[in-house]
Amino acid sequence: MSETTHGVTTGAVARRLGVSPTTVRSWEQRYGIGPAVRASGRHRRWMPGDIALLEEMCRLTATGVPPAEAARVVLGQQPGDPRGGGAPPGTGPAADDGPPLGDVRRECRGLARAAVRLDAAAMEALLGQVIADHGVVAAWEEVMVPTLHAVGRTWESSDDRYVEVEHLLSWHVSTALRRAAMAGAGAVEGPPVLLACVPAEAHTLPLEALAAVLAERGLPFRMFGGAVPAEALDAAVRRSGPAVVVLWSQARSTASHALARHVAGTSFGLRGARTTPLVLLAGPGWAGPPPGDGLLRPGGLREALQVIAAVYEDPGHGSGS
Structure with missing residues (x-):
């Protein structure tokens, strides 16, 4: 099924972006950042343009911009305007995808974004999901290690700006692995x-x-x-x-x-x-x-x-x- 023609679910887009599904739904309910097209029934399907808006929200909130202000920027609003006009998808500033990760699983990018935002709930959900979906070996080799290395390289080259990110990410990786280990x-x-x-x-x-x-x-x-x-x-x-x-x-x-x-x-x-x-x-x-x-x-x-x-x-x- 093509993402371009059929879109992706809220859960899938949340994992890709490194946020919880609750956060995505909250942004839609509070600020109107939601799918332009709804599938029949209750299911939301996110198209590439919709995802571009969410990526910009992630980029702005990761730099400390309050969500309400970030939403105004993403939607092309001025402060005080009730809604304003929506900015064409992909025309805002380039999304900050977090540390450079190379060609690895999409979960890496979402995990890196969550780590940069210090979003503990999203990291916990993402790590648990990737272990459940791919098994421990793939989760470790293809998601956890590449993301840890990318974050480490970033703080080493940025005057220690990401030290807190690496510490929090390491703790959540350890927690996810220990949870998997204790299960057996x-x-x-x-x-x-x-x-x-x-x-x-x-x-x-x-x-x-x-x-x-x-x-x-x-x-x-x-x-x-x-x-x-x-x-x-x-x-x-x-x-x-x-x-x-x-x-x-x-x-x-x-x-x-x-x-x-x-x-x-x-x-x-x-x-x-x-x-x-x-x-x-x-x-x-x-x-x-x-x-x-x-x-x-x-x-x-x-x-x-x-x-x-x-x-x-x-x-x-x-x-x-």
């Missing part, structure tokens, strides 16, 4: 995948993404989070008897190969049937010489998932000793 946490018995950042590493989002993917695939896991002390990591391995341990390091300064080798050599279980875990060195901090025995360095989320799934497909998972 504890539902599966058996030796878990242990997820932990090395002691000096606090960057947890990639591990949270992996936890959400494992929950989505029905694989057991234990998430220990950021900066796990070496002694605590050792105790966690011995107590939980994991099939796989994933250690995240974002930078070479935080990677500890000695700790990774220690974990890979830790045995547990009954005498005569003791096992050791497979250790995955995840993150750019582990770049360098090939890892030793019992250690693997996956190239990304998908490869880590493939390795872990293969371990659980093998009835005798656990490397043995």
Whole structure:
């Protein structure tokens, strides 16, 4: 179905713009910014010209212009005029689409716009919807990561103007991933995948993404989070008897190969049937010489998932000793 001839629904246009459907309906009810043509029945269909007006509303409100004033500008009104004439679609200032995103899913653009406006409700709705529609892997690789990188590049090149945007966006990404992870946490018995950042590493989002993917695939896991002390990591391995341990390091300064080798050599279980875990060195901090025995360095989320799934497909998972 062509958007040009048939239009899109309110929900679809809201996701594209990074606002909630309630916001779109509010702008229509309060300021008259609505579809020029209505489909039969109660359903609204937004045509390209209608969407152009909404994009301009988003651009103006993102810069701090009050919605009522933004609506007057969008509709070509002067202050005090009850309605005024509508400006031809697409003739206003160029829309500020937020940070540059490249050729990625439309959800990226909507999420970036919502982040720039500090619209928490819209970010929560968008992130939940993209996970539901596309799954965790696609949501992480094609929407969350590109948007986070774009926002990060923007504040780095704009005198830190977008620091608050990146912090809020990161928090909502983390919330969405944890919500997805908790939906399946504890539902599966058996030796878990242990997820932990090395002691000096606090960057947890990639591990949270992996936890959400494992929950989505029905694989057991234990998430220990950021900066796990070496002694605590050792105790966690011995107590939980994991099939796989994933250690995240974002930078070479935080990677500890000695700790990774220690974990890979830790045995547990009954005498005569003791096992050791497979250790995955995840993150750019582990770049360098090939890892030793019992250690693997996956190239990304998908490869880590493939390795872990293969371990659980093998009835005798656990490397043995």
